[in-house]
Amino acid sequence: MSKKKRFGISEALTRGLSETIHVVENNSGIFRNVVLPLSRIELDPDNPRKLAIDISDVRQGIRPDDPLYQRKQEELEKLKELAHTIKASGVINPVVVYKRGEYYRIVAGERRCLASLLASKQEIEARVFNEKPRGFELKLLQWVENTAREDLTLDERLGNVREIIREYQNQYGQTEVNASLLKNITGLSLSQTTYYLSALNAPADVQAHIQNGNIRNLDKAALIASVASPDVRKAAIEACVNGSSLKALRSMINQQKGFNKHPKVSQASKRGRSTRKINMGSTLSTDVIKTIVDSVIHHKKMDIYATRFSEIDWMDLRQVTKAFRQLIEILEVETAL
Known part of the structure; x- marks a missing residue:
């Protein structure tokens, strides 16, 4: 069984968040840390996490005839786990909000707000910006918040990165966002940003399987997306859906491509067993x-x-x-x- 990959906030990503907050301060006014009544906080409908459950569901209960009833119930159960932690230890990290009329709209921390309501809290500590952060900084703040979550689907993660790129280009011009630039923007490793871009630019069949949850691993998605042959890609998708490991997928793809284009011809050597692979030699340089x-x-x-x-x-x-x-x-x- 493969070890589950955990998605946490790295030191580089934490540093990136601090730098982003400084950028937002310079562009949108000084923030302040305050304790806000939960009754004056509203969720951001543009948050890329796209939770189905909302404040009214938490306060009044989920209606049985709600078309999203099952999904909301599942989200509610996860929020109850967080609510239990908040009851015991409180909210460790303040939520991030901006002033919007008489209310405050969530930039980052909507799960903490909803769980605090479930925990019967009346107030929550918040970092308040006087004005709404600009598109790129807003999306980046929300994305950093969401990156700490382990229950995001691959499709949600890709959607978040897609929003980051779109807002970056809106703000700074239609610059091509390559892996190195995305690394600088997000604080992720170069290999991760390379895989993200490969998955974002994947053929339609791969994207469809990512969206419906058949492909849930970023490394596997990037590997399959790199396959140009539709037949080989289809076989790789089926193997991925059936639970093949990354190593097994890579081996299968290499074998399928080699078999399709270069049928194996085995010629026995004059002595001993036939040669099945090429020795590339070794060097100390x-x-x-x-x-x-x-x-x-x-x-x-x-x-x-x-x-x-x-x-x-x-x-x-x-x-x-x-x-x-x-x-x-x-x-x-x-x-x-």
């Missing part, structure tokens, strides 16, 4: 491997993989060995197309 990697990724067809090797410590034999193996895997996939 990291410069040799770096030269090979640089030569390959500067090829027009391969430059999309450059970001995967941008943070390699070329003096570290272990990192260089891993990088070379990754290069071979990429070449096996590309040459099989």
Whole structure:
């Protein structure tokens, strides 16, 4: 059984949130920390998390004839768990809101607000901005908040990143957002942003399976999205739905592509068993491997993989060995197309 990947806020992401708050301060007025009555807080309908449950459901109960009854009930049960924690320890991190008329609209922390109501709290600590943050900063604040949640679906995570990119381009112009820029914006690792962009630009069949929950893992989605052959991609999707591990998927994709384009022809050697794989040799010079990697990724067809090797410590034999193996895997996939 594969180990469940936990999505928490990294040190870089926490630092990014602090920097974002400073940006918002400079553009939208000074914030202040206060204790607000929950009766004056309203949810943000534009929050990318898209909770079905709302304040009226918590206060008055979910109507049995509500078309979203089942989904809201499931969300309510999860909120009850958080409410229990709030009863015992209170709200550890203040919610983030901005003033909107006589009320305060949630930027980040709607689950804490709803759970506080369930816990029969009357007030909640909040960080209040005098004005609504601009589109990009608003989406980034909401996304950082949502990234701490482990129950977001892959489709929700991709939607959040898509909103970040859209608002960034609205605010700063139609700049191409590549993996390196997305890394700087979000504080995620370069490999994660590369996978996010691959999944966001996935073929329609892959996106459909992400939306309906058949593909729930980002690494698997990015791998399948990189497959150009519809037949191989279909087989990979079916294997993913049936629970194949990432390693098994990668192996299956490589084998399928190789079989489809290059049928195996086995020729026995004059002595001993037939050769089934090529020995690439070995070297103690990291410069040799770096030269090979640089030569390959500067090829027009391969430059999309450059970001995967941008943070390699070329003096570290272990990192260089891993990088070379990754290069071979990429070449096996590309040459099989």
